[in-house]
Amino acid sequence: MRKDFLGLIAVVAAFVVGGTILMQSKILPEERAQDFRTLENISLQSQIQVIQEPTASDNTYIYAINKVARESWEIAKQDARVQAILDGSNGKALTIAAVQPSAFVSPDGKVTHSGLGQVIITANWQAVDGKQYASAKSFSSLDGRQGQSRQQIWNVAVDIDRDKVISIQGEQERVMTETLRANVVYGGMNIYMPDAAVAKAGSSVRWVNESNVPHNVVGTYKTEAGEEKIDSGFFRANEDWEHTFSEKGTFDYHCTIHSEEGMKGRLVIS
Known part of the structure; x- marks a missing residue:
């Protein structure tokens, strides 16, 4: 014992x-x-690649979040169904974002990713008093008129390993209708309206969030004196944000969390 x-x-x-x-x-x-630190031991590879920028004749913006995601778009654009979507969106503002797969980099530099890619295609178009609104007009000429913005989104799933599109899911069309006011931009469900307008130098422009999700206004104000980076911070439902533009120039902006859905706009300061 x-x-x-x-x-x-x-x-x-x-x-x-x-x-x-x-x-x-x-x-x-x-x-x-x-001791494990996710951001130190495994990092997310993000190398935004702008594939195509809008022009006066083709308002299409295409980008990919990394090189692998760009492969998703290169595969998707060969699909007949995707081509039909693009052909049917002629004359509209198109945003094409290759957002998957994400690429992860280990400390030894090895890049890993899944074989499933995703491309988001967004078509936006606007009308004022029932007529297509395709170029920037002065806020004073828009005041009191009926504005309407429409948005259609397609999610394209891509099998990168098999080099083919495996599904295309179209979302329900979003429609936003507002009575336009001078020096006011309305933020809807991933839409700015009007998405292009002309304001006088010295005027203050106000962005109003009419949706139930947060938005922000981030961009570059370019003048003869130089460039100014502008960031509104997030403003929620029924909140607004205002900025005064003192000099002639242009302000191209977007919502950072909805840019893949084409939530962007332009002000011309005259």
Whole structure:
């Protein structure tokens, strides 16, 4: 009995000593886990690639979040169904965003990603008093008129490994209708209206959030004196944000969390 008791004490003592050594050396799984830093040990590769910028004759903006995501678009654009969407959106403002797959980089530089890609195609078009609104008009000429903005979104799933589009899901068309006011831009469900307008130098323009999700106004105000970076911060439903534009120039802006859905706009300061 005494020998068994002494043996038990020896076993317990061995566990205590071993555990103490492990804790002091910090090689316990819990110790190593608390030292793990996701952003230090695995980083998200983000190299935005602008594939096409809008022009006066073709209001299409195409970008990819990284090189692998760009492959998704290169595959998708060969699909007949995608081509039909693009042909049917002629004359509208198109935003094409290759947003998947995400690419992760380990500390040794190895890049990993899934084989599933995603491309978001967004078509936006606006009308004032029932007529297509395609170029910037002065706020004073828009005051009191009926504005309407429409948006159609398609989500394209791509199998990169098999080099093919596996599905296309179209979302319900979004429609926003407002009575336009001087120096006011309305923010709807991922839509700015009017998306282009002309304001006089020295005037203040106000952005009003009419949706139930937060938006912001981020962009570059370009004048003869130089460039100014503008960031409104987020404003929520029924909130607004205002900025005064003192010099002639242009202000191209977007909502940072809805840019893939084409939520962007332009002010011309005259």
